[in-house]
Amino acid sequence: MRTRPFASGSLAGSRMLALGICAALGACSGKPAGEHASTPAISPPAAASARQANHAADPAPGLTAPDATQKAAFAPPPENAIPEGPYGDVVRLGRAIFTHTRENAGAYVGNGLNCSNCHLDAGRLADSAPLWGAWGMYPAYRKKNGHVNSYGERLQGCFMYSMNGKAPPLDSKELIALETYSYWMAKGAPAGTKLPGAGYPDVPRPARAPDFARGKAVFESRCALCHGADGQGRKVAGNYVFPPLWGPDSFNWGAGMHNVGTAAGFIKANMPFSRGGRLSDQDAWDVAMYMDGHERPQDPRFNGNVAATRKAFHDDPDSLYGTEVDGHRLGSQPLKK
Amino acid sequence: MRLAGCFIRFAGLSAGVLLGWPSPAVAVDASTIATQGNGRGAAACASCHGADGAGQASSGFPRLAGLNGAYLRKQLDDFANGSRENAVMKPIATALDAGERQSIAEYYARLSPPRSRVASAAAGPKADSAGALLATRGRWSRQIPGCDQCHGPGGVGVGEHFPPLSGQSDVYIRNQLTAWKQGTRHNDPLDLMKHLSAALDDNDVKEVSAWYAAQPLHDAGATP
Numbered sequence: 001m002r003t004r005p006f007a008s009g010s011l012a013g014s015r016m017l018a019l020g021i022c023a024a025l026g027a028c029s030g031k032p033a034g035e036h037a038s039t040p041a042i043s044p045p046a047a048a049s050a051r052q053a054n055h056a057a058d059p060a061p062g063l064t065a066p067d068a069t070q071k072a073a074f075a076p077p078p079e080n081a082i083p084e085g086p087y088g089d090v091v092r093l094g095r096a097i098f099t100h101t102r103e104n105a106g107a108y109v110g111n112g113l114n115c116s117n118c119h120l121d122a123g124r125l126a127d128s129a130p131l132w133g134a135w136g137m138y139p140a141y142r143k144k145n146g147h148v149n150s151y152g153e154r155l156q157g158c159f160m161y162s163m164n165g166k167a168p169p170l171d172s173k174e175l176i177a178l179e180t181y182s183y184w185m186a187k188g189a190p191a192g193t194k195l196p197g198a199g200y201p202d203v204p205r206p207a208r209a210p211d212f213a214r215g216k217a218v219f220e221s222r223c224a225l226c227h228g229a230d231g232q233g234r235k236v237a238g239n240y241v242f243p244p245l246w247g248p249d250s251f252n253w254g255a256g257m258h259n260v261g262t263a264a265g266f267i268k269a270n271m272p273f274s275r276g277g278r279l280s281d282q283d284a285w286d287v288a289m290y291m292d293g294h295e296r297p298q299d300p301r302f303n304g305n306v307a308a309t310r311k312a313f314h315d316d317p318d319s320l321y322g323t324e325v326d327g328h329r330l331g332s333q334p335l336k337k
Numbered sequence: 338m339r340l341a342g343c344f345i346r347f348a349g350l351s352a353g354v355l356l357g358w359p360s361p362a363v364a365v366d367a368s369t370i371a372t373q374g375n376g377r378g379a380a381a382c383a384s385c386h387g388a389d390g391a392g393q394a395s396s397g398f399p400r401l402a403g404l405n406g407a408y409l410r411k412q413l414d415d416f417a418n419g420s421r422e423n424a425v426m427k428p429i430a431t432a433l434d435a436g437e438r439q440s441i442a443e444y445y446a447r448l449s450p451p452r453s454r455v456a457s458a459a460a461g462p463k464a465d466s467a468g469a470l471l472a473t474r475g476r477w478s479r480q481i482p483g484c485d486q487c488h489g490p491g492g493v494g495v496g497e498h499f500p501p502l503s504g505q506s507d508v509y510i511r512n513q514l515t516a517w518k519q520g521t522r523h524n525d526p527l528d529l530m531k532h533l534s535a536a537l538d539d540n541d542v543k544e545v546s547a548w549y550a551a552q553p554l555h556d557a558g559a560t561p
Contacts (some may be wrong), residue, residue: 237490
């Protein structure tokens, strides 16, 4: 699998996640393909040595999951390296927002997700849109809004779409904490370079077009265990343990994860949870199509007409918004809480 | 409670008849099985799991009170069919008919989590201990999520597939992780515990078991 850290153009940037949930950055780190076309890819020797370094840190490589060799690359500093003092405090606040988003940034969250649902291991995991892979890629031009975005503005998009909420002000403590956490995590990573493991992998388009019915079968056998037969996740004491994949508490139609290709990348690399890399490409695309073929909250850019909104913001074969799936025109009955 | 028990017993028998299960010669209700056994080879549950279903920490007999009923039913079935190997439970589960397994599972699911198993968090491992980190954050370099990410915050348990870890003893949790590692327990969905336990060494098992054994057990107990 090749990574495409910043993938997809019309998708919102975030790629949410299917299973976990997500929110932010990397996922949020989706950028239109080609935006960084001039960026040289990291050289194979560098990539190989990064993977070796990663393995060297592994206590027992012999037991490593088969897909683990796909991960890797840049190794963020260990969490116990967060310093004491006021700077470290803000790094820790950023991490707390990332993993418990509603509890720590509730004013800007409109659903049941956490950033860490789609950016696993608190935003550290390769191929799960890690923060260390996103930090050095901004400022960047994004087709999604037609101008150069700062990293902070990119994070605002995560809140508006993946979290179905409101954009925290650029100088808010929440955004500054998330930026600080990202900066801390990216220590030593080269800026302006697409690193191996950044973003979600680009899963080759399968032989057969993604199919709702086949996706349903995959969902029922591999995903419903945690996300429920209805895809609505599972709560304990009012908070989701397993995130809802569609419906009123999930990401909205503007989120990157609503793009079938983006979702296939996340799912292929990371799902079932802790068992990533085991679904076939076909299954990953099919189940991504099944997840993204369900109704969810409206795109906040909705202009009053589904077809016109599709034309303006979803003119992409991998967006199902405004198309008819399983007898329903997606986006026509958006869900609210 | 008595009425409910009767109803469940009746429902179990009815289901047994409909599904063609052999009718028990003597129908034994759940509270009798729990305290006296069923008279056909299944010993009283309480003799090992305690009168209140709290289990026995030192011997590794797990708490049953407040666990999800569907989870408990599946475990009884799996003891009988061998996908969860256990020399003590196999003959007991085998001696219970399907209706009895269902009613005893529901009986323990309805019991309140035992006060006697409420642990003192103050006495447990520190929040930055190796066990705590495994429990809450996992070790993603080995594809291990935090245990809490499926078993719920504090290991409170989530639904029928992810039983509570809080309120179970150090010995029991260690025994289960070891059983998955060795393959004597292989009734986990999607091989989740097989793959996770394989990536844990003996010290990891010890640390994470100690962590959960010290977690407070709330009244809400097991399942949401």
